[in-house]
Amino acid sequence: MPVVKVRDLENNEVGEIELKDSVFAVPLNKPLIYDAVKAYLANQRQGTSSTKTRGETSGSGRKLWRQKGTGRARVASLRSPLWKGGGNVHGPKPRDWGYRIPKKMRRGAICSVLSERLREGGLIVVDNFQLPSHKTKVMVKVLAALGISRKALLVDLQENRNLTLSSRNIPGVKRVGLGVNVYDLLLHDKILISREAVMKLQDVLSS
DSSP: OOEEEEEOTTSOEEEEEEOOHHHHSOOOOHHHHHHHHHHHHHHHOOOOOOOOOTTTSOSOOSOSSOSSSSSSOOOOOTTSTTSTTOOOSSOOOOOOOOOOOOHHHHHHHHHHHHHHHHHHTOEEEESOOOOSOOOHHHHHHHHHHTTOOSOEEEEOOSOOHHHHHHHTTSTTEEEEOSOOOHHHHHHOSEEEEEHHHHHHHHHHHTO
């Protein structure tokens, strides 16, 4: 079982924690991760793009000129797709792009990314996120002490107003609860997670 050191917000070691092999010692599975990310991004699409068909465009419905005898091509309506301002053929309509993948696949992809982050040294377990203030400079100081200079994902279960307010204005830093997703885990180079959250997360993913 992987053993990870637990640190405080000043980067001092305050203990160790054993992690489950079924969550944090999983081989990297790129095809599975790809499928999970593709499903996540598809579910984020709004699907609100829309074009008008010939039945929805404005304009008269009368025949523009008689069928025969003019020497011109026959035409029925000003709203024909052949005309400027006419309807659109096979254009996009509002639709739901989302789809679901099996829960086992989704959890497997998360475990694969978490395991890879741990092997890379990108997973940092802290004792708690008890900050003295909600000021942004407090969180900047914490991240600097922990050696985090790039994108970081903060995972905590508690309702922590100071953590939420102090981290929301820092570029590249995102605060989430237990509902982590594979896209966020891949997007952020460092995962900063509380001891309570990592215990609960591995219980959920291994169930």
